[in-house]
Structure formats: C-alpha cells, structure tokens
Amino acid sequence: MLVVPAVLATDEEFDPNTVTPGVWGFVLTFLVMVVVVLLILDMTRRMRRVNMRAQVQAQLAAEAEAAARDAELAEADGQAIDAADDAPPNEGDEPPRDEDGRPDAAR
Numbered sequence: 001m002l003v004v005p006a007v008l009a010t011d012e013e014f015d016p017n018t019v020t021p022g023v024w025g026f027v028l029t030f031l032v033m034v035v036v037v038l039l040i041l042d043m044t045r046r047m048r049r050v051n052m053r054a055q056v057q058a059q060l061a062a063e064a065e066a067a068a069r070d071a072e073l074a075e076a077d078g079q080a081i082d083a084a085d086d087a088p089p090n091e092g093d094e095p096p097r098d099e100d101g102r103p104d105a106a107r
Helices: 003-011 022-086
Strands: none
C-alpha cells in the first residue's frame, strides 16, 4: 500500500515556478501588514503620551522645588528683617524723635 501513493505522486509532477499562494495568501499577507501598521501607530501614540506625562511631571516637580526654595528664602528674609528690628542701635544712630523733634520715649 505504501508503494501505490509514491507511484501516483511521481506521475503528477508540477512546476514549482507556477505554484503561487493565490488570492488567500495575498489577503492574509495584507491583513498582517495592516495589523502591524496599526500596532506601530498605537505604540507611537502611547510613547508620545508617556513622554508628555514625564515632561509634565518634571515641570511640576521643578515648580514645586522653586516654590519651596522661594518660601525658604522668604522665611529667611523675614527672619533677617525681624532680627534687624530687634537689634540694638549702633553707635551713630540717633534715637527716634516725635513730631516736635524731641526723643520719643515710647519707642
């Protein structure tokens, strides 16, 4: 029984140059190509979204850091002003005077 199919296969020889995938082969190849293009477009869109989110987060972090630095500077500046108000007068400083030009005892 094994000999009979071998003999039939040798009788029906075909030219390998004339064998083509046909219409179904073209359709399936085209569909695979369309799916790959759509996946590439989707990946590009997602990468842009991730990059944009990273930029926004970096910008927000920089703004928060700048705000914290400004707050520290304002607090240090306020402490320096308060310290200057509490400081004793220097040797050349005159005491505060009232409207009549007399030294103001209240201050």
